Amino acid sequence: xxxxxxxxITGFKWYSLSIAALLLLVALLPFSTGQYYLQVFTVAFYxxxxxxxxxxxxxxxxxxxxxxxxxxAIGGYTSALLVTNFGLPIWLxxxxxxxxxxxxxxxxxxLCLRMRxxxxxxxxxxxxxxVRITISMTYEITRGDLGLAVPKLFVGKGxxxxxxxxxxGLAAVxxxxxxFIIRSKMGYYLRAIRNDEMVARVMGIxxxxxxxxxxxxxxxxxxxxxxxxxxxxxxxxxxxIDFNEMAFIVIMVVIGGIRSIAGPLxxxxxxxxxxxxxxxxxxxxxxxxxxxxxAIARLYNEGAMGTIRQFTQWIxxxxxAREGVN
Amino acid sequence: xVTIDSTLLSxxxxxxxxxxxxxxxxxxxxxxxYGIMRIINWSMGEFxxxxxxxxxxxxxxxxxxxxxxxxxxxSMVGVFLLxxxxxxxxxxxxxxxxxxxxxxxxxxxxxxxxxxFTNVAVIGAGPFIYSPPGYYHGTRIITLPVSGTRFVxxxxxxxxxxxxxxxxxxxxxxRAFQGAAQNRMGIQTAGIDVFRLDQIAFGIGVAxxxxxGALLAPExxxxxxxxxxxxxxxFEIIVIGGLGSIPGVLCAGLLLGLIESLGxxxxxxxxxxxxxxxxxxxxxxxxxxxxFEERERVA
Numbered sequence: 001x002x003x004x005x006x007x008x009i010t011g012f013k014w015y016s017l018s019i020a021a022l023l024l025l026v027a028l029l030p031f032s033t034g035q036y037y038l039q040v041f042t043v044a045f046y047x048x049x050x051x052x053x054x055x056x057x058x059x060x061x062x063x064x065x066x067x068x069x070x071x072x073a074i075g076g077y078t079s080a081l082l083v084t085n086f087g088l089p090i091w092l093x094x095x096x097x098x099x100x101x102x103x104x105x106x107x108x109x110x111l112c113l114r115m116r117x118x119x120x121x122x123x124x125x126x127x128x129x130x131v132r133i134t135i136s137m138t139y140e141i142t143r144g145d146l147g148l149a150v151p152k153l154f155v156g157k158g159x160x161x162x163x164x165x166x167x168x169g170l171a172a173v174x175x176x177x178x179x180f181i182i183r184s185k186m187g188y189y190l191r192a193i194r195n196d197e198m199v200a201r202v203m204g205i206x207x208x209x210x211x212x213x214x215x216x217x218x219x220x221x222x223x224x225x226x227x228x229x230x231x232x233x234x235x236x237x238x239x240x241i242d243f244n245e246m247a248f249i250v251i252m253v254v255i256g257g258i259r260s261i262a263g264p265l266x267x268x269x270x271x272x273x274x275x276x277x278x279x280x281x282x283x284x285x286x287x288x289x290x291x292x293x294x295a296i297a298r299l300y301n302e303g304a305m306g307t308i309r310q311f312t313q314w315i316x317x318x319x320x321a322r323e324g325v326n
Numbered sequence: 327x328v329t330i331d332s333t334l335l336s337x338x339x340x341x342x343x344x345x346x347x348x349x350x351x352x353x354x355x356x357x358x359x360y361g362i363m364r365i366i367n368w369s370m371g372e373f374x375x376x377x378x379x380x381x382x383x384x385x386x387x388x389x390x391x392x393x394x395x396x397x398x399x400x401s402m403v404g405v406f407l408l409x410x411x412x413x414x415x416x417x418x419x420x421x422x423x424x425x426x427x428x429x430x431x432x433x434x435x436x437x438x439x440x441x442x443f444t445n446v447a448v449i450g451a452g453p454f455i456y457s458p459p460g461y462y463h464g465t466r467i468i469t470l471p472v473s474g475t476r477f478v479x480x481x482x483x484x485x486x487x488x489x490x491x492x493x494x495x496x497x498x499x500x501r502a503f504q505g506a507a508q509n510r511m512g513i514q515t516a517g518i519d520v521f522r523l524d525q526i527a528f529g530i531g532v533a534x535x536x537x538x539g540a541l542l543a544p545e546x547x548x549x550x551x552x553x554x555x556x557x558x559x560x561f562e563i564i565v566i567g568g569l570g571s572i573p574g575v576l577c578a579g580l581l582l583g584l585i586e587s588l589g590x591x592x593x594x595x596x597x598x599x600x601x602x603x604x605x606x607x608x609x610x611x612x613x614x615x616x617x618f619e620e621r622e623r624v625a
Contacts, residue, residue, distance in 0.1 A: 058430075062427075062429075062430070064429075064430070064433050066368075066437075111607055111610040111611055111614075112610060114614055115614055115615070116569075117429060118366055118429065118569070119565065119569075119610075121366065121433060122366065122561045122564070122565050123565065123606065123607075123610065125368075125558070125561055126558050126561050126562050126565075126602075126603045126606060127603065129554065129555070129558045129599070129603075130558075130599070130600045130603040133597070133599045133600055134597065134600055137596040137597055137600075243440075243551075243554060244441070244444075246437075247437055247438070247440070247441045250434060250437055250438070251438070251441070254434055254438075258430075282449075283445040283446075283448045283449050284445075284449065286441055286442075286444075286445040287442055287445045287446060287449070289441070290438040290439070290441040290442035290445070291438075291442065293434065293435075293438040294416065294435055294438045294439065294442070297431055297434045297435050297438070298416060298419065298435065
């Protein structure tokens with residue numbers, strides 16, 4: 001018992017210290033880097049939101065949605081279309097985005113989540129492709145493959161920095177929220193469902209309801225992220241729903257470490273930075289990422305975050321052993 | 327509204343049946359792998375793509391177009407071997423105790439495999455669209471004039487599916503596969519090497535996808551992501567038909583083809599690839615386990 005509480009406390013200290021240091025570094029970044037990397041980090045934070053919310057669903061709940069990118073696009077298009085066609089203020093459009101994504105998630109979840117987990121994966125896969133085709137085909141409304149011009153949220157000189165802090169704040173709120181959920185009662189329900197759905201049901205958890213809730217929540221978060229992304233990027237195209245985009249999210253989560261709070265965060269920033277830094281290598285990057293994911297899944301399940309965790313545990317064990325000798 | 331006479335209607339129905347049956351080839355591969363190993367292979371579309379590219383290389387560089395059927399066979403064999411290797415390296419370990427969560431592992435690994443193959447194809451073949459020459463001159467099926475390729479794909483699918491059916495029902499291996507689909511533990515106690523069975527099943531499943539890719543290459547063209555639509559249809563078919571059910575695949579494939587074909591005529595041709603998904607949602611709402619329920623055994 002003593003040992004467990006000991007590692008827990010050091011773990012907590014280490015966590016809070018490193019997070020504080022990291023936050024300071026990240027908050028000061030706009031003053032030390034150029035426009036280009038500012039944009040790279042802004043996009044990286046967008047992926048942090050997507051990867052973390054997908055991790056909540058796939059990692060913690062065990063429900064693989066393969067339409068997370070499509071939900072982001074639905075949010076983006078909802079907000080953009082409301083703003084351009086009905087003259088709504090941008091903030092109202094962004095508020096509507098998670099509602100439409102979560103509604104879609106609710107309908108899909110109601111239909112698929114009563115059955116085995118694999119149904120959700122298959123149905124969301126087909127859903128994503130259908131959304132992509134629908135958006136390309138309804139070009140009178142969405143301008144199809146030409147792309148929809150979206151009014152920007154911030155304009156003018158300081159917009160790069162403004163977007164940076166906006167997406168930083170969104171990513172921080174998302175990660176904190178998911179951390180809170182995982183440590184709440186709901187988090188225990190979700191993990192119980194992942195571990196053994198039958199047992200969870202026997203224990204009196206309404207598994208279908210919690211699965212639908214988790215699915216709606218993560219889809220809604222993706223919708224908000226997509227809406228902000230649209231108003232940041234100024235252009236939405238169906239390319240956003242290419243399956244590569246979903247694979248990218250999976251790669252980020254697995255390389256960072258599935259089923260950990262910090263994993264998707266590290267993974268998203270790392271992968272986005274690597275992608276931008278090694279731009280001249282083209283497709284080779286994706287080949288390397290895919291091989292890395294296969295290696296991690298095959299040999300060592302916990303990704304970068306698991307390695308860090310094991311390392312700190314090793315240090316604390318060494319420290320403990322030394323203190324024990326003294 | 328289009329005016330419809332009986333000839334036109336029969337043409338729509340036949341074209342739906344043709345395309346539906348061709349889709350079934352892909353779905354059969356997915357459902358066969360699922361039936362034996364209880365995993366979904368998400369890189370099916372990439373094996374379809376590889377089959378198409380192999381066929382292109384074989385008929386343009388090694389054999390002539392007139393030997394296209396040999397090309398189809400050779401690309402099936404090539405993808406079968408590739409599938410065996412992939413299964414041995416990546417899927418097999420998940421049954422040997424080292425992997426904690428099988429579905430999650432299989433999903434992640436096969437998705438990454440798809441990304442890997444797609445990008446290797448982009449590096450190797452460039453972002454170009456290839457189109458092998460058609461296999462056969464245009465002809466007609468009863469009342470419907472069809473392109474030679476589609477006719478060949480239709481006949482080829484019938485032949486392959488019949489052979490597959492005979493293989494399952496009549497051969498020792500086929501019976502072993504049926505046994506494995508029913509009860510993995512049971513078949514092991516009967517002295518069958520279930521790992522070997524898995525490997526061959528994976529090879530056959532992806533070879534069916536490759537056959538679809540090779541047969542349809544002149545019709546739908548070749549590019550690194552050409553398998554995605556066929557995979558989508560395949561997934562829709564297996565959910566509509568009921569996961570793991572072979573008659574379900576055939577029925578759902580034909581139904582999907584008909585719905586697409588009739589939807590394109592009576593509603594809007596732009597959305598023909600979306601009707602299947604709507605049909606899938608309707609089936610999930612009415613009969614969640616699909617048309618042919620394969621009862622899940624919870625041990």
